[in-house]
Amino acid sequence: MIVVFLGPSGCGKGTQAEYLKQNHGFIHISTGDLLRAEQDNKTEIGLQIAEDMANGKLISDDIILALVNKQLDLYPESSLLFDGFPRTLPQAEALENVLREAHKEISCVVDFSVSEKDLYARIEGRFICVKCSALYHDPHRMPREHGVCDVCSGTEFTTRPDDKPEVLAKRLEWFKNIVAPVRAFYKQKDLLKTLDASQPIEQVREEILSFLHL
Ligand code: AP5
Numbered sequence: 001m002i003v004v005f006l007g008p009s010g011c012g013k014g015t016q017a018e019y020l021k022q023n024h025g026f027i028h029i030s031t032g033d034l035l036r037a038e039q040d041n042k043t044e045i046g047l048q049i050a051e052d053m054a055n056g057k058l059i060s061d062d063i064i065l066a067l068v069n070k071q072l073d074l075y076p077e078s079s080l081l082f083d084g085f086p087r088t089l090p091q092a093e094a095l096e097n098v099l100r101e102a103h104k105e106i107s108c109v110v111d112f113s114v115s116e117k118d119l120y121a122r123i124e125g126r127f128i129c130v131k132c133s134a135l136y137h138d139p140h141r142m143p144r145e146h147g148v149c150d151v152c153s154g155t156e157f158t159t160r161p162d163d164k165p166e167v168l169a170k171r172l173e174w175f176k177n178i179v180a181p182v183r184a185f186y187k188q189k190d191l192l193k194t195l196d197a198s199q200p201i202e203q204v205r206e207e208i209l210s211f212l213h214l
Helices: 013-024 031-040 044-054 061-074 089-101 116-125 165-188 201-211
Strands: 002-006 027-030 080-083 108-113 126-129 135-137 192-196
Touching: 002 013, 002 165, 013 027, 013 080, 013 135, 013 201, 027 031, 027 061, 031 044, 031 061, 031 080, 061 089, 089 165, 108 165, 108 201, 116 126, 116 165, 165 192, 192 201
Parallel strands: 002 080, 002 108, 027 080, 108 192
Antiparallel strands: 126 135
């Protein structure tokens, strides 16, 4: 099964993707995570990506598609969950072409809908385990034991450099400007499912599972 999570920054894509990866065997392909890994390489491209992401800019389609194609080569037979990709119409069309060549197709595009006020609250409260990148939120999703990661027992947490309110405003603006044609592309293919992602995490999860018939 191939699933796409479409939605603005902080809407909960990563949180729900993590659940599907752990419990339903999906390979989680997050272009944000791939870009952060690229930054860690400290190459010239990595440094440029770091600067653009810290300023809330979109990364070029060429770079994104090169990163995604590598993942597609790595996991030819798996169930795939794309998180934050495609974000532009050229990305959506390129994915369509690659999948067609591989005789595959997208099963569902989940369109996360959350108010802007909630997005700010989610991003302001987000913190991440340094060791395993598990996602938390103060107060909505705290570790079970104070200061200890539920997943890896790590005790160090951090926040993302692009999670400042002024950068979030730019990320949301980009999203608004570019997402309409992507939505229309998938709506026309009858793949789009609109999700009320303002609900608590468990209810959002249930709705996604029903969309995917899992
Ligand atoms: P990326 O890393 O993909 O970030 P994003 O799309 O901005 O989304 P986030 O990761 O911020 O949020 P999320 O929806 O995953 O929410 P989360 O589950 O963490 O991209 C970063 C940057 O990379 C982009 O700005 C761009 O520069 C670049 N980029 C990436 N892909 C690209 C592409 N395809 N093309 C071009 N450029 C690209 O949840 C947020 C918080 O809320 C967490 O603390 C969580 O615990 C909490 N939470 C989640 N769900 C709920 C709930 N239901 N109720 C209460 N709290 C909740």
